[in-house]
Amino acid sequence: MRLVPRLLVASLLLALSAPMAAQSPPAAQDEVGIAPQMTFERSSLQADVDIVERTYTALHPGLYRYNTPAQMRAHFADLRKALDGSRTLAQAYLAFSEFAATVQCGHTWANFSNQSKDVQRGLFERGRVRVPAEFLWRDGRMLVTRDLTGKGVLPPGTVISAIDGIDTKDVLARLMRIARADGGNDAKRRDQLQVQGLEKWEPFDVYLPLYFPQLGERMTLRTTTPAGASKDVVVQGLDYAQRLAARHVEADDPHAGWRLDTSDPRIAVMKMPTWALYDTKWDWKGWIEDAFVQLDKSPRAALVVDLRGNEGGLDAGDALLPHLVDAPMKLSEPVRLVRYRKVAKPLLPYLETWDPSFKDWGDDAQPYAKEIDGQRYFTLRDDDAPPIAPGTEVIERTLAPKAPRYRGRVFVLIDASNSSATFQFAERVRAAKLATLVGEPTGGNQRGINGGAFFFLQLTNTGLEVDVPLIARFPMRDGKAPPDAGLTPDIAASPKPGDIAAGTDVAMAAVRAALDK
Incomplete structure (x- = not known):
């Protein structure tokens, strides 16, 4: 009997490459992969939106958990508007990510781990623009928990209230639009945007330069010291290798930190x-x-x-x-x-997963007696359990x-x-x-x-990926x-x-x- 893992853990999924197509003009490669400024024509972008809309409408089990069908149609329309013209890779990634956040599902996003290596290098690992500290969010301020400047200028307990003149409350408000969480749980969204040295790619590090490209390698931080004194501090941003080296997670720990x-x-x-x-x-x-x-x-x-x-x-x-x-x-x-028993053939070329049986549940999926949010569902039996x-x-x-x-x-x-x-x-x-x-x-x-089972939806024109959870409980x-x-x-x-x-x-x-x- 098929094994359906109950929950997604992004770090365990393979990074899946998709071919880049219809870009105009192609940007030059650099030492860290494709450039975020490489552009895509409107027709290619709109074709990828078509793929997302058809797939999510047919397969996503929680699409209407926190949105009405009319609201989701409006979100799709907003996505089309955001990509109504030539756009860069960075702009396309932000547009699809912001759309995914409107579903209000913690497992629906343009997953860092599932992008191609070129996209990872080009969007997530570029530059020296990472704030040299680990921090928590408290009342719109960044509360430093670990100083990574190497100079002791951001001791634990320091509060950062602005980055190069940009108020951290404005930074947080902008990034909350893209953070993933279930429903109205904003505590989870803020948690996603903290940096605690646990992630291979910290969401704050990824999104900050995409939303605020004016930030440079050296940044001025408006701070309040643990003693309560106000102080402007100029720091050198970290590069990706430095952030990775500072992680608390030991990749070779056989006991996973337990x-x-x-x-x-x-x-x-x-x-x-x-x-x-x-x-x-x-x-x-x-x-x-x-x-x-x-x-x-x-x-x-x-x-x-x-x-x-x-x-x-x-x-x-x-x-x-x-x-x-x-x-x-x-x-x-x-x-x-689940929303389907068997995936429609036109969608199959865009769907990757670790278990091909997700594409056809067969007799394990039986019609559910009730509609939920006006949608028909199938009951999916648990692994090796008797029929429901x-x-x-x-x-x-x-x-x-x-x-x-x-x-x-x-x-x-x-x-x-x-x-x-x-x-x-x-x-x-x-x-x-x-x-x-x-x-x-x-x-x-x-x-x-x-959650429980997933498709990795390949947007073949932009080369981006978005996750599609397949199983829901209500x-x-x-x-x-x-x-x-x-x-x-x-x-x-x-x-x-x-x-x-x-x-x-x-x-x-x-x-x-x-x-x-």
Whole structure:
């Protein structure tokens, strides 16, 4: 039976090249690939819009989750208007990316990892225009968490309020138009635009020079020091290699950054920076089993599962939950829905994926009894599960308890990055009252997300790619759609400039305070 991974993790997808066509005139190659100024004629651009509109209308399961059909027609019309004439590669990429953001789906975007190598080099890796710091967004200001100037001029806790005279609130407002998130979850959008040394291509680094091409390699930053003094600082921007070298992620770490820290006699911390483990040969399930054996031999009053910065991946939560319950845990999930049973032949030449069976679900897709947002759907059965009875809206499964059982208090550290499997885990432990959520509001959305299987839509005229999620779930509560929002923590803990300057982990401080009570 086919294996349909539940969630997309962009870093695991192959970069797919598409031929460049109908450009006029072709731009010269340089040392970092194609130039963002290479141009495309109107006819080529409009043909690529046709491909997007036909594909999304026919296949995207969440196209009308947050938009009416009339609103989506308006978004397509806006895309056509944005490309109504000769446009550069950079302009085309921004136009398709801004359109994708209007769908309000965290898995619908012109995925950095799935562009051709030439596009990656030409658009994402050029120049020395990266702000030499890692930072969080706070009230429209950039709160520095790590100084990368090499001169100590941006110490942690510094607040940046302008870049070359451009107010950072204006920068953020402009970039929010293109940031991906589910529904109205702007916390996730801001999280996407932070730089924390976790991404191969930081969205802020990619979008900033495309929207603000006037920025140069040397930039003047208006700052407020941790001591509260106002100061203008001139810094040298980083190039792509320097940003990449500063990442916190170790590409060759066989354990994907997972750590069990038992140095505190009261608290064990299970650090899980990613669940993106699709292609790993590491026995991560065995690691979880060993961790609970270790905790059973050396008990702690509290277990902290640190999911900050973890967007999602595999359902690793299903391996954690059995060690937190005494009785079988019932999980109820809306059925998986798709918009088609078999892809129409005219669309097939533009669709790439890792599993060709996504192009024809066959008998695994059966007509769904109800229309959703005026659209017809098919119920898609889960991997190796029995056929779904007609009219079924919710699938129930059971997680059996597993020894050893952890009996101390459980805290889960969350933030806006949690938007797929990690969001789902946080939602489940809260509903079952198994853990206390500590930190900042999550990404994701209580109304459900789109994902599970994907096409990589190749726009053959521009050579660009946009992702098309194929499976959706539509949760209901008492016959109504849940709130258009992520999850709020039980204990709020968000760092302020003084916390960053002092190196204080406010979420862990909140955990210790809760234990003291």
